[in-house]
Amino acid sequence: xxxxxxxxxxxxxxxxxxxxxxxxxxIFANVLPLPNPDAQNYAAVNAGPxxxxxxxxxxxxxxxxxxxxxxxxxxxxxxFGGIAIGLAIGGTLGLVAGYRSGALDTVLNAGSFVIxxxxxxxxxIVIVAFxxxxxxxxxxxxxxxxxxxxxxxxxxxTMSYANRDFVVAARALGASNRRIIFRELLPNVAPAAxxxxxxGVAIIVVLEGSLAxxxxxxxxxxxxxxxxxxxxxxxxxxxTNPFIALWPALxxxxxxxxxxxxxxxxxxxxxxxxxxx
Amino acid sequence: MSPPDSPASDEALLEVKDLVVDxxxxxxxxxxxxxxxxxxxxxxxxxLVGESGCGKSTTGRSVTLVQRPTSGSVxxxxxxxxxxxxxxLRQERTKMQMVFQDPISSLxxxxxxxxxxxxxxxxxxxxxxxxxxxxAAQMLEAVGMDPGESxxxxxxEFSGGQCQRISIARALILRPLLLVCDEPVxxxxxxxxxxxxxxxHDLKHEYSLTMLFIAHDxxxxxxxxDRVAVMYLGRICEVAPSxxxxxxxxxxxxxxxxxxxxxxxxxxxxxxxxxxxDLPSPADPPSGCRFRTRCPHAQPLCEQVxxxxxxxxxxxxxxxxxxxxxxxx
Amino acid sequence: xxxxxxxRFAPVEDMADPLLxxxxxxxxxxxxxxxxxxxxxxxxxxxxxxxxGIVGESGSGKTVLSRSVMGLLSQxxxxxxxxxxxxxxxxxxxxxRELRQVWGTQVSMIFQDPMTALNPVVRIGRxxxxxxxxxxxxxxxxxxxTAVALLASVGIPSPERRLRSYPHExxxxxxxxxxxxxxxxxxxxxxxxxxPTTGLDVTIQAQILDLLSSEQRERSMAMVLVTHDLxxxxxxxxxxxxxxxxxxxxxxxxxxxxxxTKMPYTEALIRSIPKLAAPSxxxxxxxxxxxxxxxxxxxxxxxxxxxxxxDDRCHREAPPLREASPGHxxxxxxxxxxxxxxxxxxxxxxxGLPAAVAYARSGVAP
Numbered sequence: 001x002x003x004x005x006x007x008x009x010x011x012x013x014x015x016x017x018x019x020x021x022x023x024x025x026x027i028f029a030n031v032l033p034l035p036n037p038d039a040q041n042y043a044a045v046n047a048g049p050x051x052x053x054x055x056x057x058x059x060x061x062x063x064x065x066x067x068x069x070x071x072x073x074x075x076x077x078x079x080f081g082g083i084a085i086g087l088a089i090g091g092t093l094g095l096v097a098g099y100r101s102g103a104l105d106t107v108l109n110a111g112s113f114v115i116x117x118x119x120x121x122x123x124x125i126v127i128v129a130f131x132x133x134x135x136x137x138x139x140x141x142x143x144x145x146x147x148x149x150x151x152x153x154x155x156x157x158t159m160s161y162a163n164r165d166f167v168v169a170a171r172a173l174g175a176s177n178r179r180i181i182f183r184e185l186l187p188n189v190a191p192a193a194x195x196x197x198x199x200g201v202a203i204i205v206v207l208e209g210s211l212a213x214x215x216x217x218x219x220x221x222x223x224x225x226x227x228x229x230x231x232x233x234x235x236x237x238x239x240t241n242p243f244i245a246l247w248p249a250l251x252x253x254x255x256x257x258x259x260x261x262x263x264x265x266x267x268x269x270x271x272x273x274x275x276x277x
Numbered sequence: 278m279s280p281p282d283s284p285a286s287d288e289a290l291l292e293v294k295d296l297v298v299d300x301x302x303x304x305x306x307x308x309x310x311x312x313x314x315x316x317x318x319x320x321x322x323x324x325l326v327g328e329s330g331c332g333k334s335t336t337g338r339s340v341t342l343v344q345r346p347t348s349g350s351v352x353x354x355x356x357x358x359x360x361x362x363x364x365x366l367r368q369e370r371t372k373m374q375m376v377f378q379d380p381i382s383s384l385x386x387x388x389x390x391x392x393x394x395x396x397x398x399x400x401x402x403x404x405x406x407x408x409x410x411x412x413a414a415q416m417l418e419a420v421g422m423d424p425g426e427s428x429x430x431x432x433x434e435f436s437g438g439q440c441q442r443i444s445i446a447r448a449l450i451l452r453p454l455l456l457v458c459d460e461p462v463x464x465x466x467x468x469x470x471x472x473x474x475x476x477x478h479d480l481k482h483e484y485s486l487t488m489l490f491i492a493h494d495x496x497x498x499x500x501x502x503d504r505v506a507v508m509y510l511g512r513i514c515e516v517a518p519s520x521x522x523x524x525x526x527x528x529x530x531x532x533x534x535x536x537x538x539x540x541x542x543x544x545x546x547x548x549x550x551x552x553x554x555d556l557p558s559p560a561d562p563p564s565g566c567r568f569r570t571r572c573p574h575a576q577p578l579c580e581q582v583x584x585x586x587x588x589x590x591x592x593x594x595x596x597x598x599x600x601x602x603x604x605x606x
Numbered sequence: 607x608x609x610x611x612x613x614r615f616a617p618v619e620d621m622a623d624p625l626l627x628x629x630x631x632x633x634x635x636x637x638x639x640x641x642x643x644x645x646x647x648x649x650x651x652x653x654x655x656x657x658x659g660i661v662g663e664s665g666s667g668k669t670v671l672s673r674s675v676m677g678l679l680s681q682x683x684x685x686x687x688x689x690x691x692x693x694x695x696x697x698x699x700x701x702x703r704e705l706r707q708v709w710g711t712q713v714s715m716i717f718q719d720p721m722t723a724l725n726p727v728v729r730i731g732r733x734x735x736x737x738x739x740x741x742x743x744x745x746x747x748x749x750x751x752t753a754v755a756l757l758a759s760v761g762i763p764s765p766e767r768r769l770r771s772y773p774h775e776x777x778x779x780x781x782x783x784x785x786x787x788x789x790x791x792x793x794x795x796x797x798x799x800x801x802p803t804t805g806l807d808v809t810i811q812a813q814i815l816d817l818l819s820s821e822q823r824e825r826s827m828a829m830v831l832v833t834h835d836l837x838x839x840x841x842x843x844x845x846x847x848x849x850x851x852x853x854x855x856x857x858x859x860x861x862x863x864x865x866x867t868k869m870p871y872t873e874a875l876i877r878s879i880p881k882l883a884a885p886s887x888x889x890x891x892x893x894x895x896x897x898x899x900x901x902x903x904x905x906x907x908x909x910x911x912x913x914x915x916x917d918d919r920c921h922r923e924a925p926p927l928r929e930a931s932p933g934h935x936x937x938x939x940x941x942x943x944x945x946x947x948x949x950x951x952x953x954x955x956x957x958g959l960p961a962a963v964a965y966a967r968s969g970v971a972p
Contacts, residue, residue, distance in 0.1 A: 164382040164383075165382045165383040166382065166383050169375060169383055169448075171370075172341055172343050172375050173370075173371060173374070173400055174368060174371045174397075174401065176367075188387055328809055329778070330777075436664075437664075438896075467837070467875065468663055468834075468874065468875060468878045468892070469663075470878070471880070471890035471891060472893075472894075474880065474890055475889060475890055475892050478887060493807045494880075495808070495882065496881065496882045497880050500880040501887075520886060533809065535882065537812035538812075553761075555779060555780065
């Protein structure tokens with residue numbers, strides 16, 4: 001494993017802890033002692049943080065903490081699910097194309113350029129507008145949109161290893177192409193892929209926020225971080241109760257920072273330093 | 278086991294004929310190897326020398342079919358390799374293994390040494406997983422590494438010389454007949470170079486290996502080889518038993534290579550002009566004799582007619598219109 | 607302010623003292639694993655116009671030594687002590703600003719890997735003219751002219767055209783020639799060449815070494831040639847210093863090093879080179895084991911664990927540098943060819959010490 005002198009550092013564990021907390025909340029939101037996120041309470045509209053409502057309530061008197069916890073489900077499903085799709089398809093194609101090069105690589109590479117030439121947000125808006133915006137559809141669309149960039153990153157990383165002598169040696173030993181890709185190349189490509197995927201999740205979480213502002217995230221009143229911020233920024237809420245937008249924005253900011261830092265630290269932790277002194 | 282320095286048997290293990298290898302770049306086709314023929318007898322070590330870019334490494338890779346030749350024939354142990362079906366080729370190729378120049382790039386940085394050496398057995402599902410590790414440990418010991426202490430560590434924790442030992446262990450674990458060594462010592466310090474050369478020498482006898490030993494340093498090649506082929510710009514220009522090549526180089530290029538070797542021994546100072554200039558581009562080789570642009574003895578004939586590789590003495594082949602022997606006569 | 611004053615260097619021709627004199631130079635790196643003693647008390651001197659070869663394995667500290675002499679190691683984790691006197695000026699006492707006046711114009715360096723030492727996105731021409739214009743104060747046209755002349759003198763064909771090339775368009779040998787042209791551009795009095803030919807073909811290596819010595823003769827420069835290959839320095843230096851584990855273990859005029867080798871390590875280095883004159887399959891003398899860790903060097907002589915002539919004292923006490931003849935220094939208790947070495951060797955061989963056994967197998971006896 002990486003040498004003993006390398007450390008992930010306490011900040012890494014704090015950030016990983018925060019990501020874990022968000023994921024835990026999203027999974028167990030139903031079981032946790034949280035009020036119904038859609039329950040409106042006109043007796044406590046725009047309440048500040050209190051024991052009853054830890055983060056206060058919004059302009060319809062809904063509990064903000066509860067909405068943020070439930071809303072994280074959308075952000076996380078879209079983020080991790082979308083990247084999983086991108087990684088599964090784009091990553092696999094990238095591995096194969098980077099290893100084989102030749103005609104297949106040329107075709108896939110050209111294809112990825114064509115797709116990347118479309119502004120992704122515009123493409124997503126058009127598709128979502130025509131096809132609908134349920135959570136699975138949103139995830140699938142964003143996942144497909146992330147395929148070309150995953151493909152390019154994995155392909156480039158694979159190529160930097162594919163011409164090394166250990167790959168030639170494996171071929172000379174009679175290893176099949178599949179074996180070379182999975183046993184020799186994948187372990188070397190994986191750290192970069194994981195790090196890039198975590199940053200990809202962060203990008204998608206922001207993307208969901210942007211879509212919400214265009215009214216194209218999951219349908220209201222289902223809470224998502226984007227939706228909550230959008231509601232917090234409309235109807236003069238920013239003046240009357242800035243907390244509605246502030247809390248989900250803060251949650252998003254912390255999650256993005258954590259994902260980026262964890263991805264970055266993991267990459268340098270698994271980076272093999274070649275050569276001696 | 279054969280006794281040390283046993284004369285090679287006459288039966289050819291490897292026979293290469295008219296090997297041509299082209300590389301296609303964006304703009305042009307580069308002929309890295311253009312019509313190379315040689316054979317290696319069982320138990321023999323053939324040295325292949327030349328400057329970078331002369332096609333010697335490409336020749337080594339084509340012999341094992343890791344690089345597909347454009348044309349030509351490679352007969353290994355009686356089997357024509359270039360026309361074999363991929364699955365048969367995969368199997369056949371295990372009898373010929375390679376050791377590479379860059380000790381660090383030859384080993385997968387993410388795997389443990391023991392796994393790297395056992396990998397060939399894993400690929401071919403030979404023995405139980407425990408047997409494989411046991412065999413890998415024995416092989417590591419045979420190349421002078423301590424499997425208990427180093428087997429569970431990863432390549433970056435080792436020096437260049439040690440990585441080269443590990444590469445050799447991996448290459449030998451399937452008991453190949455032919456070992457292609459592509460510049461196995463040129464990335465190493467001279468002191469370590471001697472260790473690896475001695476190791477290869479010992480293993481050659483222990484495992485009855487036939488070797489193709491590729492290097493740019495004629496002194497290293499001479500130490501390791503029975504016969505030496507000198508390559509220039511995709512062609513072989515001289516082949517001779519190594520003693521003979523050193524005593525009486527016939528091709529001006531061989532003479533120039535010999536003259537450029539730094540040798541601390543004042544007795545071995547030779548005359549002979551060291552080369553000037555760089556290797557011409559293989560995409561556009563000179564007409565006639567390929568060496569004529571750097572040759573101190575070039576004549577008008579050399580520009581027009583490419584000299585064929587001809588036997589001028591038993592076992593001594595030269596491709597030159599004016600070999601050393603005739604020039605002094 | 608003293609710092610703003612331009613340094614004054616006497617013309618080299620007038621100097622009586624050595625051009626470069628290094629006194630007890632130490633360069634230690636503070637690492638998480640402890641103090642790494644890369645250079646540990648090295649002294650040597652070099653007269654003008656002369657060539658010194660510094661020879662050692664990877665990890666012997668030879669590269670750190672050359673950089674430390676230049677003053678190129680300025681990280682805060684580096685501890686340097688000792689003195690480096692160049693033409694009477696102490697380089698170790700200079701600040702970055704003064705050092706910049708010395709680099710290029712007085713002392714310059716040639717690196718092992720020209721591909722990384724040259725800027726890949728800048729044309730060759732600008733890389734050469736840049737230093738000419740800044741250091742030598744030439745105008746554009748004059749700098750260009752000088753650059754063409756320099757490239758021609760280092761043997762680059764059609765130099766005008768080459769000025770427009772990028773480094774990757776040149777072969778390894780050509781790149782090293784460009785590096786040499788840049789190093790020589792401002793007429794330095796001393797050139798430090800760190801493994802200038804490692805990684806090049808033997809033919810190109812010979813060309814580059816010949817080029818260096820002819821330039822050196824013409825410009826009456828002094829040169830320090832750092833390499834792992836004794837063969838490279840054999841015919842081309844006046845004096846050789848052999849380094850092991852951060853120290854000089856033998857230092858002598860070149861001919862004496864080969865004729866009257868004292869230090870077993872030097873002997874081993876000489877014998878490990880394959881000789882053309884030897885028959886094929888001659889067993890080479892390999893130095894068993896690896897150089898010691900510079901984090902935790904052994905007590906006593908650093909070479910003792912790998913030395914066939916080592917006895918108890920070698921493992922206990924570090925030998926001092928002693929003088930064998932004027933100009934010939936060595937650090938060894940049992941020098942090559944002495945009865946003490948023969949006794950120790952016999953004992954070691956019988957004890958089955960790997961180093962001694964390997965020597966016996968190669969037919970070497972003290």
